[in-house]
Amino acid sequence: MTEVIGLSAFAHSDLPTEEVERQQEVYDALTDAVRGLVDATIRSTVPEERIRSVEERVRALTEELRSEQLPGPFGIHYNDEGRSWNWGNVVVGRRNAIAPPMELLERPGGGLRAQVELGAAYEGPPGLVHGGVTMLLLDHLMGEVGSDGHRRVTMTGTLTGRYAAPTPLGPVVLEGWIAREEGRKVFVEATLGTPEAVTVEAHGVFIIPSWA
Numbered sequence: 001m002t003e004v005i006g007l008s009a010f011a012h013s014d015l016p017t018e019e020v021e022r023q024q025e026v027y028d029a030l031t032d033a034v035r036g037l038v039d040a041t042i043r044s045t046v047p048e049e050r051i052r053s054v055e056e057r058v059r060a061l062t063e064e065l066r067s068e069q070l071p072g073p074f075g076i077h078y079n080d081e082g083r084s085w086n087w088g089n090v091v092v093g094r095r096n097a098i099a100p101p102m103e104l105l106e107r108p109g110g111g112l113r114a115q116v117e118l119g120a121a122y123e124g125p126p127g128l129v130h131g132g133v134t135m136l137l138l139d140h141l142m143g144e145v146g147s148d149g150h151r152r153v154t155m156t157g158t159l160t161g162r163y164a165a166p167t168p169l170g171p172v173v174l175e176g177w178i179a180r181e182e183g184r185k186v187f188v189e190a191t192l193g194t195p196e197a198v199t200v201e202a203h204g205v206f207i208i209p210s211w212a
């Protein structure tokens with residue numbers, strides 16, 4: 001059953017959490033393999049004729065996966081045990097090879113933190129993380145912070161960032177916290193950087209929508 005709330009589609013599922021976890025392991029392995037393929041596609045130096053042969057085999061694998069597929073995006077699924085899974089999400093999706101993926105952890109003192117490894121697929125300026133990617137990760141983390149443990153829905157209203165220094169590809173750390181709240185507005189602050197230094201500071205107004 002799919003329930004449409006505001007702009008989002010949430011699908012109720014009868015899958016028990018144990019089965020969700022089992023399936024997640026299966027897809028984690030596939031997604032990790034595809035992520036490796038993305039990185040290898042960028043960095044491979046094998047001769048051109050081998051590239052053509054790999055292309056044919058990748059197309060065949062894609063056809064095999066497409067033989068049975070959803071009519072649209074994955075959406076957010078949830079069961080009666082309170083487990084939800086958004087495996088298509090561009091930042092945290094366990095079946096999305098574009099997602100690093102980012103795993104969210106509790107931040108001491110409140111809010112959330114995360115550590116991700118950003119490789120060649122996230123490059124903007126040479127050797128550096130694309131500025132849009134850093135804001136993508138920050139937006140997601142800050143949205144989750146604003147939701148206060150999924151207690152409420154929040155959507156990004158306004159997001160601003162200050163790029164204080166370039167972010168090299170490699171390990172990246174993020175943290176975000178609620179600065180204050182005014183009615184339906186949740187003011188969230190966050191930082192992103194290397195394990196040694198903050199490179200981006202972000203401020204966001206996350207809104208609890210009128211329809212929520």
Ligand SMILES: CC(C)(COP(=O)(O)OP(=O)(O)OC[C@H]1O[C@@H](n2cnc3c(N)ncnc32)[C@H](O)[C@@H]1OP(=O)(O)O)[C@@H](O)C(=O)NCCC(=O)NCCSC(=O)Cc1ccccc1
Nearest residue numbers: 139140143144154155156157158183184205207208209210
């Ligand atoms: C929902 C809303 C943002 C606001 O609509 P309504 O509910 O009708 O709001 P209403 O007009 O009743 O004003 C209430 C109060 O709020 C204020 N205010 C209003 N707007 C803004 C503003 N832009 N910026 C700042 N403040 C604003 C307004 O002045 C008023 O303040 P007041 O009480 O007078 O002091 C709507 O414009 C929308 O859907 N925009 C698209 C959002 C979208 O697509 N975002 C991207 C996808 S989410 C994502 O990717 C991240 C994510 C990841 C993971 C997890 C979670 C998140």
